[in-house]
Amino acid sequence: MYRLHGFFTQNTMKTLYVLEALGVDYEFCFVDLMQRENRTESFMKKPPIGKVPVLEHDGEYLCESGAICRYVSTIEKSPLFPADKLERARVDQWMTFFSCHPGRWLTEIYFEKIIKPKANLGETDPVACERAENFVHQQFLPLERRFEFTDWLANDAMSTADVFALAYMEQVHAIDFPLNDYPRIQEWVGRLEALDSTTRARARVQPYAQAMMS
Numbered sequence: 001m002y003r004l005h006g007f008f009t010q011n012t013m014k015t016l017y018v019l020e021a022l023g024v025d026y027e028f029c030f031v032d033l034m035q036r037e038n039r040t041e042s043f044m045k046k047p048p049i050g051k052v053p054v055l056e057h058d059g060e061y062l063c064e065s066g067a068i069c070r071y072v073s074t075i076e077k078s079p080l081f082p083a084d085k086l087e088r089a090r091v092d093q094w095m096t097f098f099s100c101h102p103g104r105w106l107t108e109i110y111f112e113k114i115i116k117p118k119a120n121l122g123e124t125d126p127v128a129c130e131r132a133e134n135f136v137h138q139q140f141l142p143l144e145r146r147f148e149f150t151d152w153l154a155n156d157a158m159s160t161a162d163v164f165a166l167a168y169m170e171q172v173h174a175i176d177f178p179l180n181d182y183p184r185i186q187e188w189v190g191r192l193e194a195l196d197s198t199t200r201a202r203a204r205v206q207p208y209a210q211a212m213m214s
């Protein structure tokens, strides 16, 4: 049995999408970041980083969304994280690409446009948004070309990398990032959003997100 401590933003969503796609049994424990529940003494006894998501499994704690996704995918021996070394490396490659490049910049725009005003962290910075948008466009161009040849990021079938990346991609809705020039990327996101596992993951956080963001 797994227990996931998390919020409703992209780092937690990566792990929720992966846990649901793997079909594992887990408990979700909401950590209210607005109330600084991640900085309480008891939470800081988990990995002392004070950030979510945190996975609890067999009495051990693990943080960092990518590490959690790889760990559970490995434990479950899932085809979503193939045993073949090269295929697995390709999954890893795309997870890292999303974390370091388009995901990083989409998250920056989300922070500027959504989190800052909501959490009273100051004005949205238009210069930071424009810079981040330019980086996203730079990275979406080769991604769009890639989807001319394949339906999924890493190999011939959907993998942990695709559902992991959805957590970054779905931010485009909230930040009004235009995908008009990227029809294949839109189709890929549509395939991921249509999964039952995506619906189940969203249902886990929806009551908390609705209460806080409305």
Ligand SMILES: N[C@@H](CCC(=O)N[C@@H](CS)C(=O)NCC(=O)O)C(=O)O
Residues within 6 Å of the ligand: 007, 009, 010, 011, 012, 033, 038, 050, 051, 052, 053, 063, 064, 065, 066
């Ligand atoms: N690299 C980490 C980032 C974790 C992270 O920054 N989590 C944010 C929420 S999305 C957090 O806990 N922020 C609260 C804080 O820093 O006090 C991951 O991928 O899990």
